Amino acid sequence: MLDLLKPSFLEFQEFFYLAGRALKNLFRKPHYWDDVLLQMDVIGVGSLPIVSLIGAFSGIVMALQMSRAVAQYGASSQTGTFVAIVLVRELGPVLTALLVAGRNASGIASEIGSMKVTEQIDAMRALGTDPTQKLVTPRMLALAVVLPLLTIIADFVGLCGGFLIGKFRLNISAAQYWNSAQQALVWNDVAQGLLKPFLFSFVISLVGCFYGMRTTGGTQGVGRSTTEAVVVSSVWVFILDVFITQIFVNM
Amino acid sequence: MPDPSATHDSVVVFEDVSLHFGETVALDQVSFRIDRGQTWVFLGEAGSGKTQLCKVMMGLVRPDSGRVTIFGEEITSKGERDMFAIRSKIGMLFQESALFDSMTIEENVAYPLENQPVRHCGREQIHDRVVEALRFVELEKTLDKVPSELSGGMRRRVGIARATVTAPPLAIYDSPTAGLDPITANNIMAFIAKQRDLKGTTSIIVSHRYQDGVLMANYYYDEAQGRLVAATGDRLAAVDTTFVVMRDGRIVFLGPQTELEASTDPYVSKFGRR
Structure with missing residues (x-):
């Protein structure tokens, strides 16, 4: 049993070692701001279409589902309330994080993984740069900025999607929909809706970098780490979500 | 084996360096001393520890035991950040170029x-x-x-x-000719010899091709003619080349070309044939 757990513990330890180094690099020179901006563009701007699309659809589906459920209590006019709460607290952050995990944890892991198997990581060290500083920290920083922003956009587009259903299927007026949505949200919701993506961003970037950095065994190895990065980061997004939600529900 | 005590002229000193990856032995009690201006050619089969040797020299891989001294500085106990100053004195060509x-x-x-x-x-x-x-x-x-x-x-x-x-005063070339046709390979070796002879770079060449070593040991770059010419007499002595043959992480031969070609060991003589 102990032998079974040992590799997982070692992996955990290595992961936190990498995370610690990446965080420490925030306060150490040199800073690669060009790389931070580049990653913001690749991850943030690049994910914008898919995040908006999925955000819109989740808003639409939520409104449709909710309208039927709340119609039983004669509260169809409150659709905006439900869409807003579910979207801002839960669906927006988690769906966005899952999409970005699928799109970018894999991208990060395969990019760094290919660099690892072609000795580019070693070359980087040989030529005077710390790969953690040059590759991991910029990605971590970029994602920490970009993921909350993407979540805000997904939330907003989702609310608009819900509005379309409210307006054209349920005959809720614009004022009623947006008022109920706005009133439903309190600071607590907004806080957890932004804290979640901020924390998820570290999971996604660091897990992607971690599996990229420990890639071995050629192209096959790159494929393996890419898959592992997506699976592990997605699972940890959910696990973390449970804990954060638990804390905020108790507040 | 040469006396591995460091002098001010020694560029690389290995003392009983061992490296393992789990059960696999990458380097086993490796000791040698490379002096300024010398050329060293490491030969051996794939997986005999040649690439790991380069990485240990560069401080990219930390050995499990033993001491490595580069330019008079002990590197085995140094942290990653302190290594950058030493690494800047070493040029390294990676196996697949790693551009x-x-x-x-x-x-x-x-x-x-x-x-x-x-x-x-x-x-x-x-x-x-x-x-x-x-x-x-x-x-x-x-x-x-x-x-x-x-x-x-x-x-x-x-x-x-x-x-x-x-x-850099020291250059390490990891399999510079692997996967290249013979003409291109000779071209590459000519550039390595040119670097050595015009800039006085201490050169370490890791290869599985004996011809690469022969070229380094017997030719020098003539600036006037702009090409490699066969070295004779004093010139040949100046091209101070040592050959090393490795097997399973161990040094099984260390000496000049004549000794390598005279070796009767079946594994060593495999590399001493042109």
């Missing part, structure tokens, strides 16, 4: 000049230095290309330019 494929050739060659903590030249001189290094390997027209547009031999030459752009 950064997201950067142009110019950016690749400029990388050590821009990133090493030791300043080699001012910002405005970087371009000139890069062009000079690429001209040395006759590739000055590829500045704006990316590595994927170049052939294997050209990438290897860019790798040499990147390794030597900072004019």
Whole structure:
């Protein structure tokens, strides 16, 4: 049993070692701001279409589902309330994080993984740069900025999607929909809706970098780490979500 | 085995260096001493520990035991950040060149000049230095290309330019001719000899081709003629070349070319045949 757990513990330890180094690099020179901006563009701007699309659809589906459920209590006019709460607290952050995990944890892991198997990581060290500083920290920083922003956009587009259903299927007026949505949200919701993506961003970037950095065994190895990065980061997004939600529900 | 005690002239000293990866032995009690201006040729089958030897020398891999001294500094106990100053004195050509494929050739060659903590030249001189290094390997027209547009031999030459752009006193070439046709391979070796003979670089060549070693041991670059010429007499003695044959992480032969060719050991003599 102990032998079974040992590799997982070692992996955990290595992961936190990498995370610690990446965080420490925030306060150490040199800073690669060009790389931070580049990653913001690749991850943030690049994910914008898919995040908006999925955000819109989740808003639409939520409104449709909710309208039927709340119609039983004669509260169809409150659709905006439900869409807003579910979207801002839960669906927006988690769906966005899952999409970005699928799109970018894999991208990060395969990019760094290919660099690892072609000795580019070693070359980087040989030529005077710390790969953690040059590759991991910029990605971590970029994602920490970009993921909350993407979540805000997904939330907003989702609310608009819900509005379309409210307006054209349920005959809720614009004022009623947006008022109920706005009133439903309190600071607590907004806080957890932004804290979640901020924390998820570290999971996604660091897990992607971690599996990229420990890639071995050629192209096959790159494929393996890419898959592992997506699976592990997605699972940890959910696990973390449970804990954060638990804390905020108790507040 | 030479006496591995360090003198001020020794560039690389290995003392009983061992390295394991789980059950596999990469290096087993390896000791040798390389002095300034020498050429060392490491031969051995794939998996005999040659590449790991290079990485230990460069401080990229920490050995499990033993001492490694580079330019008189003990590196086995140094942290990653302290290594950068020592690494800036060593140029390394990686096995598959390891060029950064997201950067142009110019950016690749400029990388050590821009990133090493030791300043080699001012910002405005970087371009000139890069062009000079690429001209040395006759590739000055590829500045704006990316590595994927170049052939294997050209990438290897860019790798040499990147390794030597900072004019390091020590250069390590890991399998410079692997996977190349014989003509291109000889070309690459000519550039390595040129670097050695014009800049006085201490050179370490890791290879599985004996011809590479023979070339380094018996030829020198003649600047007037612009090509390699056979060394004779004093010149031959000046090209101070030592051969090492490795097997399963151990040194099984260490000595000059004549001894290697006279060896009767079946494994060693396999590498001593042209």
